[in-house]
Amino acid sequence: MPTYRAPLASLRFLLHDVLDAPGVLAGAGWAEVSAELIDDVLSQAARFTEEVIAPADAPADREGARCTADGVRLPEGLRSAYRAWVEGEWGGLAGDPAYGGQGLPEVLDTAVTEMVCGAGLAFSIVPGLTRGAVRAIAAHGGDALKARWLPPMVRGEWTGAMALTEPQAGTDLGLLRTRAEPAGDGTHRITGQKMFISAADHDLTDNVVHLVLARLPDAPPGTRGISLFLVPRALPDGARNAWRVLSVEAKMGLHASPTCVVAYDGATGWLVGEAHRGLPAMFTMMNHERLFVAVQGIGAGEAATGMAEAYARDRLQGRAPDGPHAPDRPADPITAHPDVRRMLLTARALTEAGRALALWTALAMDRAHHSGDPAVQREAEGWAALLTPVLKAAGTDFGFEAAVLAQQVMGGHGYIRDNDVERIVRDVRATQIYEGTNGVQALDLVGRKLAMDGGRPLRRLLDAIDGTAAALAADPDTAGLAAPLAAATDRLRGAVAGLGEAPSPLTAAAVATDTLRLLALVAYGWMWGLMALAAVRRRRAGGGDAAFLAGRLALARFFSAKLLPDTLALEARIRAGHATVTDPDGGPPGA
Known part of the structure; x- marks a missing residue:
């Protein structure tokens, strides 16, 4: 069956011909990001995603994440792919050079991220969450905190996760109960339980850094009383911190991505930003994650659509209503049937437009962060804020719809676990739920x-x-x-x-x-x-x-x-x- 093929032609057309990314970026302070550099990064990312990430996806789904006495264990194929990811320095593509990143623009990182998501949605979660955690720490952490934790996270040697949800508190974070007690040495002791924590623990890296929402003793009620804490698995002296994974959720899809229930038993944490101002700090991460999840939906839609297109070109069945399209063959390819074409064109049209809007938004964010002009920054930030809930909901809704259409095109073969589209349908469904359900995005x-x-x-x-x-x-x-x-x-x-x-x-x-x-x-x-x-x-x-x-x-x-x-x-x-x-x-x- 066909495997993932990166949409290089579409990405290059959008970045060069539609958005003029090199010209816009030059005006925002990235004169060195030439058309040639963009094409080189895209080509290398296409090879990496097709040859390293995609082959690991199906075996990792079959093996799944396991919770053991020594922590969460991931499939070997995923571990190998992640080692190659770190060695290739892909995680720091858009990272701050002050912490070991390459300092490339968000729009290029978004294009690469889409290929990663298309090749392996489960794989994409770890680097995606890490980038979001890096952003939150960089924006709100003190200098000592940033110097200690950001370099290995930017390099991908440590990963990040965010711990918001509790059994009684999902979207309404004002109901959370996790406590943070000052320890008298500049740290806090975190106690409570979180659930639905993606990539909370694994054996890809030596450390996992949680960003945890909790309440200080003097916290006012509701969301005004929430603070944000950095709570790593391994403390600076190498000792294991006092938190543990109680279970890994048995999910419909994303079997290779550990979604965990975590207990914090007086774990050591460091305050990120101001006390009682944790929610605004966390939203720095969440807004980035919502755009990332939109790209997950778009990448999954692209992967499924490409597979269905390849299948439909080869699959022979019946004759077209207007007569034989392949008279020298016993039947026509199903691409000759109007309803099959309708499904393929719908999936393709939604996927391509979602990709364009995601890249357009990422380019607006680049202008906001680097132009130096307050008016340009305000305008670009307004664009990004308006389109974030739209992209998150539409990118994932339409991504799921595209995957289901691809499954329908493939008929029974699309429903069989041996074929990739079945897995994509299961995996992409979660994107409509996490990082704020799409109904919550609409209310926003x-x-x-x-x-x-x-x-x-x-x-x-x-x-x-x-x-x-x-x-x-x-x-x-x-x-x-x-x-x-x-x-x-x-x-x-x-x-x-x-x-x-x-x-x-x-x-x-x-x-x-x-x-x-x-x-x-x-x-x-x-x-x-x-x-x-x-x-x-x-x-x-x-x-x-x-x-x-x-x-x-x-x-x-x-x-x-x-x-x-x-x-x-x-x-x-x-x-x-x-x-x-x-x-x-x-x-x-x-x-």
């Missing part, structure tokens, strides 16, 4: 992000999409894409305005998921507009792969005609409001 969007900064980020987004629609209309090769995008944008504008005028606070909560999906589809349509314009420019300039560029235009037309009309139904559901959802006599929830 309608409750905070749409109105953020007086609504300016949303207005900038709508104005940018309007500008793209105008550019599409002005070019005869893309004019047919303009009106559908403009109409969908107007639906979004009207739906959001209606939320602001709703008389009940129940309305926004009841239609939050539909609102997020509407915004996501419009943003994806925007990305397809940008890709179509770039493909036409490239074709007229006489460069590029003609078939690839024609494929971009065909996918843009498919998205416009077949997927963007979903915004009509979403608008209708949003305008229907909350009554049928919250009616106490409306059915089982109130029974």
